[in-house]
Amino acid sequence: MTIAVKRVYEPPEPDDGTRVLVDRLWPRGVSKGRAHLDRWCKEVAPSTELRHWFHHEPDRFAEFERRYRAELAGNPEVAELAALGAGDARLTLLYSARDTEHNQALVLRDVLRGYLDDTASGSDA
Template sequence: MTVQLRRVYDQPSDGDGLRVLVDRLWPRGLTKERAAVDLWLKEVAPTTELRRWFHHEEQSFDEFARRYRAELADNPAVAELRRVVAEHPVVTLVYGAQDPVHNQAAVLRDLLA
């Protein structure tokens, strides 16, 4: 099993495997065709409150990751994500954030490892 990350606004790749959007909100300005998302698991995304608190500020990422992992511990959508990952040799978690390192998809990838 391989879990990769890719920004949803980047061009899809043949090596992406199953593309899973892990944002609560649909990416602004993207059509479903251009996003090439196979599955949208918005329930696995951070809560609106946590997302607003974090506001993608790099200096807050460690605390964001801690709080997000706490949310995920009680989130049944994590089991769905684990099932999907187990069923596909390559899964790409796609996200809308501009920062490729400090985002919820990175936390999810680490959780799945």
């Protein structure tokens, strides 16, 4: 299983595998053709309220991550998205934020990895 994270503004690469946009809003300045998406999973993006509260302020990232993980815990779309990254498949999560160190795609990647690890070991996710 490989789950990569990259900005939607970066050019697609052959080894991206399944490309999934994980933003609630469509990224500015990117046409649907240029995005080269396989899916747009806005259902796994942070809620509008959480997104507005976070406002991409790095000092709020730890609390953002805690709240976002809580949102994802009750989201049935997580299992569907995790299935795209199972086995030998490659999944690339795309996001539009400028900050490459404090964004929802990084949190989601870690949640998906944990979900896949739990599923592989037979634990309840």
